[in-house]
Amino acid sequence: MTMFEAILLTIITASTPLLIGAIGQLVCERSGVLNLGMEGMMIMGAACGFAAAILSGNSYVGVLAAILAGMAMSLIFAVLTLGLAANQVASGLALSIFGLGLSGVIGAPFVGAKRDQMAKLYLPGLTDIPVIGKALFGQDPFVYASFALVIGVWWFLARSKPGLVLRACGENHASAHALGYPVLKIRLLAILFGGGCAGLAGAYLSLVYTPFWSPGMTAGRGWIALAIVVFASWRPWRVLAGAYLFGGITILQLHAQGAGVKVPSQFMAALPYLVTILALVIIMRRRGGQKTAPASLGTPFVPDR
Amino acid sequence: MLATGTFHMGTLHAEVEANTVCTSSRPSPPMLSAPPLIEARAIVKRFGALLANDHVDLSVAECEVHALLGENGAGKSTLVKILYGLLQPTEGTLLWQGAPFSLHNPAEARQRGIGMVFQHFSLFDALTVAENVALALNGDEPVTRVAARLAEVSRAYGLPLEPGREVWRLSVGERQRIEIVRCLMQDPRLLILDEPTSVLTPQECEGLFATLERVKAEGCSVLYISHKLEEVRHICERATILRHGKVVGSCDPRQESAASLAEMMVGSKVAPARHDRLVMAGEVRLAVGGLSLRSPDPHGTSLRDIGFEVRAGEVFGIAGVAGNGQDELFAALSGEMLAETAGTIRIDGVATGQLGINARRLMGGAFVPEERLGHATAPSFRLSDNALASGHATNGFVRRGMIDRAATRAWVDRIVKAFDVRKGPRDPEAKALSGGNLQKFIVGREILRNPRLLIVSQPTWGVDAGAASLIRQALIDLSRSGAAVLVISQDLDELFEIADRMAVIFHGRISAPLDTEGLRREAVGLLMGGGGFSANIVDQAA
Structure with missing residues (x-):
């Protein structure tokens, strides 16, 4: 395996959980809901997914459990913010803290347990093509799923009527209601989708990336996924670019450290975050401060009856 | 295609074909045998303790343009939301061509051919x-x-x-x-329009009326909600009048005068503003010249070379369709946004373009912004705290850094008394007041300071007729006592009633001032639509 190939493969591995988490959050935010509970939902996915995979001996059962765990967490958020019209920022932060704690309890019996990585695709001939073979045809199912999600979400939002309705709810919930759309129901579904994606991203971490469970293993990736949605100005293709930019720099700085570049390692470790902030600032400036966020993002909706 | 006498409205068919053609010369009231297109019987709608609709009856005949009249809060919007399936009535029945039906959501209403043009x-x-x-x-x-x-x-x-x-x-x-x-x-059968002309220029209104005429000729009924009485007399064949959630009468508006319709709406006579002729305008109090300002809002309108003067003793109006730079102009004049050079705005000859709002208040300025809740007042603050918010620099409410509660409360009592602000407790939160009462409070708060210059934006927007008349009278009286009053308003009727002179703002530019006396509405309407605007600017330069 060449150096280039190794870098390419690790970049894909580092970017995939961010991409899956961010694309789910994008759908949620386009419906007008800001769920800062990303980190908590993701780590619950990681813990429950790993636990279920160990207990059942089947990775796919683990994946399913992770998705359900993420959705269950997001359901708590939905009850608070849609049912009780609670503040979305406060509820989301609480959900993150709650998820970090609860995942530690669920994962405690499984600390130190080990599983094999989920199998990667192998197509004789294709996967053996040098340089790009492994990258294109030798990935695990998550990677293909992440790209399918981006295409699916893009098509749904840009081309389908339900997607248009979802965007309408995020843009102006009062008008959407006046036209007869069930704003709260649509937002509930969007929140659940975001939760399911977060759980799936978590499963990737504990079943493929590491593959073991340790408390706090998401290490802020949920927050990065949230930032990527803003970075992408709520567009699916730009989420793809953002996730790979961040994942790419994370890996490159590791290789640079390995190669003995004379820069403090702490600075190198901070590089991906710095680049993300810089990119955000540049994008915002180039757009002349024009708003790109869904206009109703973060505002609770209470219909009168 | 069909002659008036032969067309089949009179048949007993419950279903009238969608392509029925109506002519405007059709006799009204409609023939007895045809059931109304839509009928609401004894509709009751309760929101908690509030009875928004109290046994309301309404029927709209086929091909009829029917007006629903009433003041703000009379229950018009609630009733049409029920007809569009947005709200469910607490009691009562709806009938469609004589047969009872119910609407669970707007999609069902659209299915039936009910379309709605919303106010906001x-x-x-x-x-x-x-x-x-x-x-x-x-x-x-x-x-x-x-x-x-x-x-x-x-x-x-x-x-x-x-x-x-x-x-x-x-x-x-x-x-x-x-x-x-x-x-x-x-392909609507019933088109509901909620206050459709409140945001249009007179020319745009004419266009709308022509469309409605055509829609009606194609077999569609129109339910027209408005409080503009001349308009209703112009286009509607029947009117139902609501007051405090009850139907108080119905009539043929073409047979009524605007005054008699207003009386039915309000329940008592509304006096037009008493307006002494302007004897002689005094010295220039506010002089604006060469004011250009970039709007910070990407969807906003930048100001371009604005210039006009307001003299002591006069009411000066600025007309224009919303979104033509009114918000930016108000912000620049009040000091919420600073001008690029100080000399573009002068109060009593002093360059104030770069002074903040308090400095301008100390020079005798007073400012009433358009938005009542959130800009003019903090919704969850008590009235006394809101009085402090605009008067802290000028009214002596603060002593050695501490708020003088007795003084702010006494000030509220004074405003309440002078401006007939109706409220429950002595010092309620701003959001607890009705729109009209809160607006009276806000305008009163500024006028009682005896300002030398008052700048007010949309003084009676969404306010009931009684409060509107009181506010307008107060503005005129203030000007006649020697202050300069600048009124920015989209309501042309209002400006014609109270302004001595007016100018029109369009795309951030302002027209030359026009004397209200002898001014034709069409001339102002043309300017509001941008017509002849560049020519006007040339005149101004000459």
């Missing part, structure tokens, strides 16, 4: 015209097909629209066109 448009700014239309259509028609059909219908009705444009780029008139066209695309 139900549009999505960031979406395109075609997407906005697609959202209001039942079914899964792809946006590209909607766009094609939209272009066709808008051409056929002479209501031009570009399907691919985003809504925030459009004027208010164009936005309303979207709402109307999307109703027309569903």
Whole structure:
């Protein structure tokens, strides 16, 4: 395996959980809901997914459990913010803290347990093509799923009527209601989708990336996924670019450290975050401060009856 | 195609074909045998303790233009929301061509052929015209097909629209066109319009009336909600009048005068503002010249070379359709936004363009912004705290850093007494007051300070007739006592009633001032639509 190939493969591995988490959050935010509970939902996915995979001996059962765990967490958020019209920022932060704690309890019996990585695709001939073979045809199912999600979400939002309705709810919930759309129901579904994606991203971490469970293993990736949605100005293709930019720099700085570049390692470790902030600032400036966020993002909706 | 006498409205068929043709010369009231298109019987709608509709009866005949009249809070909007399926009545029945039916949501209403043009448009700014239309259509028609059909219908009705444009780029008139066209695309039988002309120029209103005439000729009934009485007399055949949630009468508005309709709406006579002729305007109090200002809002309007003067003793009006730079002008004059050079705004000859709002208040300025809740007042603050908010620099409410509660409360009592502000407790939160009472409080708060210059934006927007008349009178009286009063308003009737001179703002530019006396509304309307504007600017320069 060449150096280039190794870098390419690790970049894909580092970017995939961010991409899956961010694309789910994008759908949620386009419906007008800001769920800062990303980190908590993701780590619950990681813990429950790993636990279920160990207990059942089947990775796919683990994946399913992770998705359900993420959705269950997001359901708590939905009850608070849609049912009780609670503040979305406060509820989301609480959900993150709650998820970090609860995942530690669920994962405690499984600390130190080990599983094999989920199998990667192998197509004789294709996967053996040098340089790009492994990258294109030798990935695990998550990677293909992440790209399918981006295409699916893009098509749904840009081309389908339900997607248009979802965007309408995020843009102006009062008008959407006046036209007869069930704003709260649509937002509930969007929140659940975001939760399911977060759980799936978590499963990737504990079943493929590491593959073991340790408390706090998401290490802020949920927050990065949230930032990527803003970075992408709520567009699916730009989420793809953002996730790979961040994942790419994370890996490159590791290789640079390995190669003995004379820069403090702490600075190198901070590089991906710095680049993300810089990119955000540049994008915002180039757009002349024009708003790109869904206009109703973060505002609770209470219909009168 | 069908002659008036032979057309089949009179048959007992419950279902009238959709392509029924009506003519405007049809006798009204309608023939006895035809059931009304839609009828509401004894509708009751309760919101908690509030009875918004109290046994309301309403019927709209086939091909009738029917007015629903009433003051703010009379229950008009509640009733039409029930007719559009947005609200469920607490009691009462709805009938469609004589048969009872119920509406659970707006999609069902649209299915039946009920279309609605909302007062505060139900549009999505960031979406395109075609997407906005697609959202209001039942079914899964792809946006590209909607766009094609939209272009066709808008051409056929002479209501031009570009399907691919985003809504925030459009004027208010164009936005309303979207709402109307999307109703027309569903072959409506009943078109409901909620205060459709409150945001239009007089010319745009004429265009709307022509469209309604045509829609009616094609067999559609219209339910027209308004409090503009001249308009109702002009286009409606029947009117139902609501007051405090009850039907208080119905009439043929063509047989009534505006004054008699107003009396039915309000329940008592409304005195027109008493207006002494302006004897002689005093010295220039506010002088604006060469004021240009970039709007910080990307959807806002930048000001370009604004210039006018307001003299002591006069009411000066600034007319214009919303979104033509009024917000920016108010911000620049009040000091919420600073001008680039100090000399572009002068109060009593002193350059104030770069002074903050308090400095301008100390020079005798007083400012009433458009938005009552959130700008003029903090909604969850008590009235006394809101009085402090605008008077902390000038009224001596603060002593050695501490608030003098007794003084702020006494000040509130004074305003309440002088301006007849009706409220429950002595010092309620601002949001607990009705729109009219809160506006009286806000205007009173500034006027009682005896300002030398008062700048007020939309002084009676969404305020009931009684409060509006009181506020307008107070503005005139203030000017006659020697202050300069600048009124920015979209309501042309209001400006014609109280202003001595007025200018029109359009796309951030301002016209030459015009004397109200002898001024024709059409001339102002033309300027509001931008017509002859550049010529006017040339005049100004000459």
